[in-house]
Amino acid sequence: MTRHFTDIDDLSSAELEDVLERAAKYKSQQREGVTPPDLERKTLGMLFQKPSTRTRVSFETGMTQLGGHAVFLGEDDIHLGHGEPLKDTARTLSGYVDAITARVFEHANIEELARYARVPVVNGLTDDAHPCQTLADLLTVRETFGDREVSVAWVGDANNVARSFALGCALMEIDLTVATPEEYGLDEDILDRADSLGSPPETTNDPAEAVARADVVYTDVWISMGQEDQRDYRLSAFEGFQLNEELLSKAPDAKVLHCLPAHRGEEITDEVIESERSLVFDQAENRLHAQKGLLSWLLE
Numbered sequence: 172m173t174r175h176f177t178d179i180d181d182l183s184s185a186e187l188e189d190v191l192e193r194a195a196k197y198k199s200q201q202r203e204g205v206t207p208p209d210l211e212r213k214t215l216g217m218l219f220q221k222p223s224t225r226t227r228v229s230f231e232t233g234m235t236q237l238g239g240h241a242v243f244l245g246e247d248d249i250h251l252g253h254g255e256p257l258k259d260t261a262r263t264l265s266g267y268v269d270a271i272t273a274r275v276f277e278h279a280n281i282e283e284l285a286r287y288a289r290v291p292v293v294n295g296l297t298d299d300a301h302p303c304q305t306l307a308d309l310l311t312v313r314e315t316f317g318d319r320e321v322s323v324a325w326v327g328d329a330n331n332v333a334r335s336f337a338l339g340c341a342l343m344e345i346d347l348t349v350a351t352p353e354e355y356g357l358d359e360d361i362l363d364r365a366d367s368l369g370s371p372p373e374t375t376n377d378p379a380e381a382v383a384r385a386d387v388v389y390t391d392v393w394i395s396m397g398q399e400d401q402r403d404y405r406l407s408a409f410e411g412f413q414l415n416e417e418l419l420s421k422a423p424d425a426k427v428l429h430c431l432p433a434h435r436g437e438e439i440t441d442e443v444i445e446s447e448r449s450l451v452f453d454q455a456e457n458r459l460h461a462q463k464g465l466l467s468w469l470l471e
């Protein structure tokens with residue numbers, strides 16, 4: 172059966188564990204200079220409708236390191252952006268490549284790709300989910316804290332990154348509190364899915380309350396790709412939710428995550444991102460190892 176990765180809860184807890192273990196192994200193998208060619212002669216097709224630094228480069232590099240190849244297909248490079256239906260693209264690419272990664276606006280488009288593709292489809296970010304990011308986030312938390320119990324506070328917009336992260340925490344039984352302005356909280360769908368996984372997040376509108384008992388504080392931009400026309404409204408709605416030294420003084424030992432790209436001076440200060448407590452560049456590097464773990468699991 173072809174497995175897809177449209178969101179993190181496409182995996183069971185045991186499968187997520189397997190992917191994370193593979194990722195950690197690939198990371199240490201790369202450190203030792205002995206990455207095995209586990210995806211030799213495999214090709215990854217990469218459909219991207221939005222810009223990307225980390226996701227694009229980590230997938231391409233990950234395929235190279237594992238002995239395979241990636242083909243980047245921007246919207247203007249193929250017929251998809253010029254009227255060819257997604258379902259035709261899905262079936263055509265399935266005849267050429269071994270897996271497809273796609274970064275699209277509507278989550279329904281990833282689901283349609285998965286419905287028609289005969290090879291694994293991987294969500295490289297939609298408006299609703301960013302499960303590949305969650306893999307790297309969980310890998311970073313695990314390598315920082317080992318097996319001890321960890322409390323995480325998400326502060327800001329309960330966006331695509333937060334939604335997949337909340338489900339990932341539920342799968343791994345990580346204690347999560349999500350602090351957002353009232354109108355930007357996690358929606359019922361995510362709360363129900365996290366609940367059915369047995370470990371739903373706490374929610375609050377008070378960032379100070381959320382960070383007070385946190386080992387890790389995580390944030391993302393207030394204005395995601397495609398929301399640029401809401402900029403003024405959002406900047407004022409998220410006032411008080413910035414990760415700055417004052418908020419973090421309530422959690423003196425807490426580490427900081429950000430999926431990047433960051434808008435310094437908006438959701439996070441330059442000082443915090445450059446501080447000793449920041450894990451963001453380890454987190455960014457872990458995208459590479461997480462992609463390798465996922466691809467090897469999907470294509471095995």
Ligand code: CP
Pocket residue numbers: 222223224225226227296304430431432
């Ligand atoms: N975090 C992340 O997905 O970054 P990119 O948009 O650069 O891929």
Ligand code: NVA
Pocket residue numbers: 296330331332391392394395396430431432
């Ligand atoms: N929430 C951000 C994440 C970017 C990686 C966005 O969708 O633009």
